[in-house]
Amino acid sequence: MEDLAIYLGCLLLVAGAGFSLLAAVGVVRLPDLLTRMHAASKAGAVGGGLILLAVPLVALDASVALRAILGVLFLLLTTPVSAHLLARASLTAPDRGTPMIKINELEREKRISP
């Protein structure tokens, strides 16, 4: 039983590390900040979350498990907020580079003020 938990934990660790790696690859490969935030917020949060979920399975300790699960919760609460702020900042900043956007209804309806 303990072995099973540890193997499952290792599996989660590898999956989490894989998603984190893919998030990093996405940040390098995608063309502009907005598309990069997709990779960083989603794949990044899932990667970090899976690694945190692996911790209780490997540690087998109630207090460690509780803290790890709270960690996942806070990760899921804070990641979208930071992604949102970065995305908004990139659209409000004077030097916006050349974002690759095919349809932009925000631009059409108003210029957001900082």
Add this chain to the structure above:
Amino acid sequence: MRQIVLGVALVLLWAAITANFSTPNLALGALVALGALAFLRRSFSQPLHFRKLRALLGLSISFCVELMLSAIRVARVVLTPDLDRVLRPAIFAFPLGVKSDAEIATLANLITLTPGTLSVDVSDDRTMLYVHVLQHTTREAFIAELQNGFERQVREVFA
């Protein structure tokens, strides 16, 4: 009554997190719990319904499923050799049906962590939520999907 239950739960949580069930630590936890309860006093005005809890559970489950799907989808996009062919980024204005700050914030956070969408901004009059989409289809399809999915569920939780 509910405040007492919540207070005891908070103290136990405090002891579990600090991994220390000694009397001084429990007393410290009780102080923190009292502070938190005093801070939350106003939110206890309306009673909690079990129907709401079920809606919250449903929302949490569908959120976890969507989160995994979205990570897998981003991973697949990232690994495509020809990025320009699969990327169709767009910013859509989504007409908000929910009105309160808590509902809008919850919906925006859910949108950011679900497949191919990232909330960017809320209009000043809070009628529009601007969403960045990684691979856009049509505006109508996008709006319909959100309205029938998360927006309805968020409304059930907060209703």
